[in-house]
Structure formats: C-alpha cells, structure tokens
Amino acid sequence: MKLYDSPLSPFARKCKIIIEAKDLDVEVVAAEKDGANGYAAGPNPLGKVPCLDRGECDVPLFDSPLICEYLDSLKDPWLAKEGEDRWKAYRMHRIGDGLAEAVYNRRYEVVRDQKLHWPDIIERHDTAIRTVVSYLDDIIKYVPTNWSFGSVAVVCALDYTDFRADHIGWRELAPNVSEWHKAFKVLPEYQSTFAYDVN
C-alpha cells in the first residue's frame, strides 16, 4: 500500500501516526504539486493528500477520516466497534479535522494578494478556531493522553494551528488542552511526523 503524502498536511500526518504506531506496511510517498489539479495524489480524483492506494484489486481510499479508520482497523483497533465510545471518538476526530480545516481555509485567504483578502471570511475562520479550542478545553479531561482515533486528529490540528495561526494563541484560550497536548510531544510517532518550523 502507498500513502500519498505532503509533510505539512495535518490530514496526512494523522495517517502517518497510525501507520507508525501500529507498524503497518505502508510506503509513504511525497505527492508533487500539480497546478490546478492540486496534488498528483495517485488515484485521488480530488487532487488532495492524503490518498491511500491499496493496489489494483482494492479501491483507493481518500479523505483522511476514512483512511484513518481503515488503517486503524488493520491492527488492534483504537476505534470502538459500537456503542457510545464509537460516537465519542468520531466526534473528537471531527473536531480535530474541523479545526485543521478552519486553519487551512484561513491560510488560503491570507496567502492571496492583500487587496483580495475578505476580512469577514478571515474573521469567520478565526472565530471558528477560537470557538473550537475553547470547546475542547471543556471536554479534554475525558480524553486519555495516548493515541486514539480522536486524539490523533486533535493533536495534528493543534500543531497545525501553531504553524499557520499562531496569532490565535490557543494555549491561553485553552490551558487544559495545552497541558493535555504536552503528553503527546514525547511520543516517537509525534516526533517523527512533526514537520513544522515552530516549537
């Protein structure tokens, strides 16, 4: 299997953490940028990373939550098969991805020429980022400080927020999340997949 990757992508990083934590046999391939097509991300018609190519006989998987769920299912699944724990894990994963999406979308607003900036939309993304980290601060005590289907998405999103939206100062808004996040920094999969030029 091949995972099409870009080192800075918080969505691809989730998949790499799962691959490493479970020692799965997946080759990680850097996808090249391909102009208006997005990334040359193997069999992903959306031109986005990550994409998991499972070989000729199996359908490729794209959109990182699906890839994460598939990879997780291959060995000692973290995601509960049924019951309320399953929904809680999906919720955490979705909150993490939603945060990463808000930061990613904000980035594509501010990276344009200044005269093309749309202040209301930038504020909409900033508000989403602040609201999500505050929401997380109230519930993070229920999330254990080890890799899980939920925590992997939240950790990747928080690091991406540091990288692309440090003006938000999420640690001040969410001191409980800040403490929680520290526990992951020592994990080998965290360190080997961390690709940002920030602390």
Ligand SMILES: N[C@@H](CCC(=O)N[C@@H](CS)C(=O)NCC(=O)O)C(=O)O
């Ligand atoms: N919902 C997708 C989002 C993936 C995504 O937005 N990836 C970005 C990199 S972080 C990308 O490939 N962007 C290229 C493009 O859209 O042109 C997922 O979870 O996999």
